[in-house]
Amino acid sequence: MAAMADIRNIVILTGAGVSAESGIDTFRGGGGLWEKHRVEDVATPEAFARDPDLVLRFYDMRRAAIQEKEPNRAHAALARLDAEWPGDLLIVTQNVDDLHERAGARRVLHMHGTHLNAWCTACDARSRWTGPLIDRPPCPACGARALRPDVVWFGEMPYEMERIYGALQAADLFVSIGTSGAVYPAAGFVREARELGTQTLELNLERSQGSAWFDETRLGPAGELVPAWVDEMLG
Ligand code: OAD
Secondary structure, X not given: OOOHHHOOOEEEEEOHHHHHOOOOOOOOXXXXXXXXXXXXXXXXXXXXHHOHXXXXXXXXXXXXXXOOOOOOHHHHHHHHXXXXXXXXXXXXXXXXXXXXXXXXXXXXXXXXXXXXXXXXXXXXXXXXXXXOOOOOOOOOOOOOOOEEEEEOOOOOOOOOHHHHHHHHHHOOEEEEEOOOOOOOOHHHHHHHHHHOOOEEEEEEOOOOOOHHHOOEEEEOOHHHHHHHHHHHHHO
């Protein structure tokens, strides 16, 4: 790694591994969510059109479950870095839970949406939502019974890509934490960063699919690796 004095702007990409120690299932690997549910059944626009009850019930369960979980040491350390880092910093999360925010982080971008919003397909309004959607409650903005989870499904475009690429352009350091590198476009950020000459660091339990692209990889649980890295960054 270059001297810390050379690093001013940081982009951090987080994935399910950051929330694993809070008791939220990851997607891939043994016991992962996609082993228990087929992506094509619950996480595509086609699935929602075909069987909306199945999809709404699946997300209602997930929305209820995450509200019982608490942020862990990795979320807390990233919130501390966000609060204390003097340069630009953006936590781009693929996670649809709100544990970064509940730990206190402010500079967070949810590129795959969030469980705690409902999106009205009639008027396009997004409303904070903590309860179930299965009974087709009315949209708080327009009253239409046309709410869906505000999560990005396979085949849909992740949110705020321009802002993310803008932050990557300006970054001196790109850090990927707890993500398998299996899902694009997030999986491509490390290549983008490398091509821009940005330093790249991976913190993960095991090597991700894009591991070869990182300047440095540290393997272990996020609850240990992230606080140690944040201590280094803040000196
Ligand atoms: P994955 O389930 O694909 O990968 C989780 C990664 O976290 C794996 O590489 C694990 O080794 C690692 N991991 C597990 N426990 C960890 C721990 N305690 N500390 C550190 N690392 C740990 O999850 P994502 O990469 O986030 O998209 O998945 C990306 C996207 O695929 C998700 O946002 C979701 C999913 O399908 C959509 O739903 C659109």
